[in-house]
């Protein structure tokens with residue numbers, strides 16, 4: 001598997017544009033199952049999670065043209081209802097097909113997702129929502145079989161121990177568009193990706209109001225039609241680029257920065273001493289251009305992750321890297337996924353001074369991170385290691401970067417265009433570049449190449 005080799009210490013400068021949002025695009029793609037008409041999506045990011053969702057939709061009888069950018073989809077065979085464990089286990093967001101399939105095909109058989117790298121991720125709220133709409137659920141050999149000849153609108157409370165659920169809200173909202181009568185979702189997720197989905201569903205003919213607030217009201221309609229829609233920019237990618245500017249003491253202009261839904265993040269940047277300056281206040285606030293620069297002495301702060309509009313859990317790891325460079329102690333508390341701290345041990349390998357107490361990590365700055373071999377463990381943890389590598393002294397190698405490719409399109413190319421030195425390497429490539437004079441040694445190295453798994457990489 002590929003790994004990154006990062007030569008740290010380069011100051012980043014230049015201009016980048018944020019791609020379409022992965023977490024908005026995934027449920028938007030699933031929503032094509034709500035109609036037999038053509039749906040055209042623009043600004044679809046080129047990511048492995050998106051390719052996986054497209055493969056799943058093909059298995060579910062959807063004709064798809066394109067893989068990224070502009071993607072045209074049409075559901076042509078509505079007899080397919082099975083989502084296999086092999087797919088669900090690689091991408092939890094495949095649960096997004098549940099609501100649309102149930103609403104239009106009246107049946108969905110979906111493998112129960114297991115845990116993930118950062119802990120247990122239940123789907124009880126999704127299922128409670130479907131049951132409230134009248135669906136029957138049976139568990140058989142690890143598959144949930146969910147059926148409903150006709151969904152019926154009702155009031156559904158979607159709050160869980162850690163707030164609402166983003167994909168659960170998306171699922172219930174999709175299902176309710178074709179239910180009989182009115183559905184009210186109380187304690188709905190307010191995330192901008194839910195608003196993006198509601199906006200597309202409205203274009204398809206759904207009657208939805210209140211998306212973006214904790215109460216969403218949906219009046220069921222008989223059918224939905226096709227639509228053309230542009231995916232919103234990715235707020236987590238935008239935040240990651242901004243941290244890249246800050247940790248390298250750089251100066252980056254970021255276009256398509258969804259400023260309007262990043263106020264909690266901009267507020268923390270401001271506290272830390274990172275300047276996020278809007279270049280044109282007349283621009284659409286979801287597609288702003290900002291210039292990110294930072295003061296020399298960064299200040300420590302407190303961060304608590306929360307549902308939107310609070311600070312997003314998906315930027316927690318990246319900010320942990322940033323706070324290693326602040327002058328003093330910062331406190332980060334994770335309130336969405338208490339176990340989402342796989343990056344802590346790896347950052348510590350690079351010299352970070354981190355102490356974890358349950359869901360809280362105390363970050364003691366100022367630390368000059370040192371390059372080291374580290375291993376990515378989930379998408380956002382990987383991003384935090386790349387950021388650490390950019391700012392560290394010396395060379396950092398990061399294995400298992402397939403995690404990174406799930407949510408960042410060729411991150412190395414973007415960072416290199418800003419002056420970074422990030423090389424994507426494959427273990428075999430290292431072997432191929434050995435001097436031919438050491439042919440015998442090369443042979444010896446080739447022998448175990450079958451074992452060159454992620455764990456064996458630098």
Ligand code: EPU
Nearest residue numbers: 023093121122123124125126160162164165166167336379
């Ligand atoms: N939860 C429940 N029961 C449920 C569903 C969720 O208790 O039925 C809990 C979860 O365990 C968690 C909290 O509710 O503590 C929020 O989870 P949520 O359901 O909102 O997460 P999700 O919809 O599965 C999306 C993003 C995640 C992001 C979370 C939180 C997508 C594809 N994924 O997941 O993104 O962390 O919302 O904002 O939209 C990522 O991009 O790296 C990523 C993990």
